[in-house]
Amino acid sequence: MSGLERRRFDALVIGAGGAGLRAALSLARADAHVAVVSKVFPTRSHTVAAQGGINAALANVTADNWHWHMYDTVKGSDFLGDQDAIEYMCRAAAHLVVELEHAGIPFSRLPDGRIYQRPFGGQSQNFGGAQAARTCAAADRTGHALLHTLYQQNLRARTHFFDEYFAIDLLRDEQGYILGALVLEIETGELLVIEAKSTLIATGGAGQLFRTNTNAHINTGDGLAMVLRAGIPLEDMEFFQFHPTGIAGKGMLISEGVRGEGGYLVNGAGERFMERYAPKAHDLASRDVVSRAIYQEVAEGRGCGAQRDHVLLKLEHLGEEVIAKRLPGIREMVQTFLHVDPLHHPIPVYPTAHYTMGGIPTNRHGQVVVPLGAGEETIPGLYAIGECACVSVHGANRLGGNSLLDIVVFGRAAGNHIIEFLKEQRTHRPLPPESLERALERLQRWDRRGEGESVDGLRRALQETMERHCGVFRSEAVLLEGLSKVREIRDRLAHAILKDHSRIFNTARIEALELENLVELGIATLVSALGRTESRGAHSRIDYPERDDRHWLKHSLYYLEGERLEFKPVRLKPISVDTIPPAERVY
Numbered sequence: 001m002s003g004l005e006r007r008r009f010d011a012l013v014i015g016a017g018g019a020g021l022r023a024a025l026s027l028a029r030a031d032a033h034v035a036v037v038s039k040v041f042p043t044r045s046h047t048v049a050a051q052g053g054i055n056a057a058l059a060n061v062t063a064d065n066w067h068w069h070m071y072d073t074v075k076g077s078d079f080l081g082d083q084d085a086i087e088y089m090c091r092a093a094a095h096l097v098v099e100l101e102h103a104g105i106p107f108s109r110l111p112d113g114r115i116y117q118r119p120f121g122g123q124s125q126n127f128g129g130a131q132a133a134r135t136c137a138a139a140d141r142t143g144h145a146l147l148h149t150l151y152q153q154n155l156r157a158r159t160h161f162f163d164e165y166f167a168i169d170l171l172r173d174e175q176g177y178i179l180g181a182l183v184l185e186i187e188t189g190e191l192l193v194i195e196a197k198s199t200l201i202a203t204g205g206a207g208q209l210f211r212t213n214t215n216a217h218i219n220t221g222d223g224l225a226m227v228l229r230a231g232i233p234l235e236d237m238e239f240f241q242f243h244p245t246g247i248a249g250k251g252m253l254i255s256e257g258v259r260g261e262g263g264y265l266v267n268g269a270g271e272r273f274m275e276r277y278a279p280k281a282h283d284l285a286s287r288d289v290v291s292r293a294i295y296q297e298v299a300e301g302r303g304c305g306a307q308r309d310h311v312l313l314k315l316e317h318l319g320e321e322v323i324a325k326r327l328p329g330i331r332e333m334v335q336t337f338l339h340v341d342p343l344h345h346p347i348p349v350y351p352t353a354h355y356t357m358g359g360i361p362t363n364r365h366g367q368v369v370v371p372l373g374a375g376e377e378t379i380p381g382l383y384a385i386g387e388c389a390c391v392s393v394h395g396a397n398r399l400g401g402n403s404l405l406d407i408v409v410f411g412r413a414a415g416n417h418i419i420e421f422l423k424e425q426r427t428h429r430p431l432p433p434e435s436l437e438r439a440l441e442r443l444q445r446w447d448r449r450g451e452g453e454s455v456d457g458l459r460r461a462l463q464e465t466m467e468r469h470c471g472v473f474r475s476e477a478v479l480l481e482g483l484s485k486v487r488e489i490r491d492r493l494a495h496a497i498l499k500d501h502s503r504i505f506n507t508a509r510i511e512a513l514e515l516e517n518l519v520e521l522g523i524a525t526l527v528s529a530l531g532r533t534e535s536r537g538a539h540s541r542i543d544y545p546e547r548d549d550r551h552w553l554k555h556s557l558y559y560l561e562g563e564r565l566e567f568k569p570v571r572l573k574p575i576s577v578d579t580i581p582p583a584e585r586v587y
Contacts, residue, residue, distance in 0.1 A: 012196035016042035019386030020202030026415025028157035050143025051255035053135035055401035056093035077395025205356030225517035236358035246352025248310035366414025396537020
């Protein structure tokens with residue numbers, strides 16, 4: 001243990017997606033010594049897959065202001081979002097989009113040169129009125145443009161990158177300070193201890209919990225699981241978003257931007273069925289509403305295809321010019337994976353696992369917070385931002401276009417707060433040996449020989465169980481059965497082996513560690529879903545079909561120890577405006 005290589009930094013950022021890179025940029029520009037650890041090359045982080053755009057009330061296409069954006073976000077969250085954090089995000093949006101433009105993002109343009117904005121689901125003018133166009137787009141490759149721009153700006157600022165390193169566990173002392181992390185270089189298997197005065201987790205979501213998902217293979221909830229093992233709870237894990245338009249049977253995302261540009265859904269009878277479920281917004285209702293509608297159409301026998309197991313997304317009527325200019329990536333993807341041209345053929349779609357709305361509980365500065373008596377306390381030196389965090393601006397359902405906004409707003413906020421924290425934390429706290437030993441135990445558990453189940457087989461079993469037992473619609477009986485199965489998978493994983501131990505490549509060990517993370521997050525999701533006996537946003541209980549504000553206007557907190565749940569109230573008081581009271585949510 002004493003022979004391990006050690007490096008020291010002012011700040012450690014785990015994850016090189018848009019959130020981590022935005023925070024690192026603030027730190028590097030303030031002359032902090034910052035390290036970014038990423039298990040893939042930074043521009044392969046999952047932010048690159050975001051297609052549709054980033055929300056900001058610029059009013060370039062329709063009348064708009066941040067108050068309307070805030071209202072739509074609170075309503076979209078099914079009133080579970082914390083209104084102080086939502087106000088902060090929506091007020092900052094316009095400034096940060098202009099900042100990104102100046103940093104180099106090639107946004108699509110209107111004829112007069114201003115940033116193009118497209119309509120997205122759940123957007124309105126004048127607090128629920130006419131459809132707004134709020135989503136700033138770089139064609140249908142906005143995340144790609146954002147990630148590459150932030151990476152280039154970090155190179156310019158001399159941020160230190162540890163590419164293709166896997167974070168094994170957080171390091172902490174007896175006083176609760178987080179002191180960095182133990183990481184592993186994937187290519188060589190060499191361990192590295194990174195000591196840091198502050199540690200920021202930006203590892204993204206856990207979409208790989210589900211067999212059919214829009215997420216990269218790297219989205220295994222590593223940061224979430226590290227926090228759980230450190231004794232910190234996870235918030236609102238029952239709320240997992242299913243995107244309504246994944247390619248049927250495959251999961252690849254067909255952006256909401258397709259519907260924003262005028263595409264629409266039809267069932268097996270050729271009917272535009274969303275008019276029945278959302279009389280005003282139609283195909284641009286919020287994602288949970290559209291996902292449930294598609295699921296219901298198929299369940300009631302009105303699906304398309306030989307198996308009647310999907311619906312169709314039509315965009316042929318948009319014409320070649322619009323598709324080539326606004327949706328070139330979508331057309332290319334459909335041609336690649338379905339071997340048809342969406343200019344001439346509709347796209348078969350079905351809801352697919354997409355976004356983790358719960359996560360590590362934080363305040364709007366990115367500080368990780370845990371309940372303490374009637375209030376809460378911050379975990380010193382620990383921050384979380386992006387999809388792995390729960391601030392909570394998305395509540396029970398995220399609006400499209402708010403995820404890219406979330407990562408840049410709170411990436412900047414966390415970076416700025418860490419700068420102030422470092423002014424007080426001048427020296428490194430001593431790292432206790434037992435903290436390192438705990439982290440090393442995770443690796444040592446996989447030094448196994450003999451016969452046993454394979455890790456990849458257990459991963460498939462987990463994903464199929466979660467998809468079958470924790471999907472768009474849920475019930476107590478189905479959730480309980482799923483929980484029993486995932487606990488059984490956890491027990492079986494304790495005896496699993498890596499393939500061909502004599503010639504092991506380090507990725508096999510990484511996959512085993514990722515599966516450990518996913519299993520604990522699967523249990524967290526199922527336990528949290530069982531605990532919430534109402535339907536709200538993406539959490540639809542057929543045995544409790546109504547939203548229950550009297551009993552459930554609160555966040556769940558899941559603790560690893562004892563698999564227990566606690567709760568805390570939703571923050572209904574914004575910073576400077578009146579509270580938006582819970583109301584019936586219709587589109």
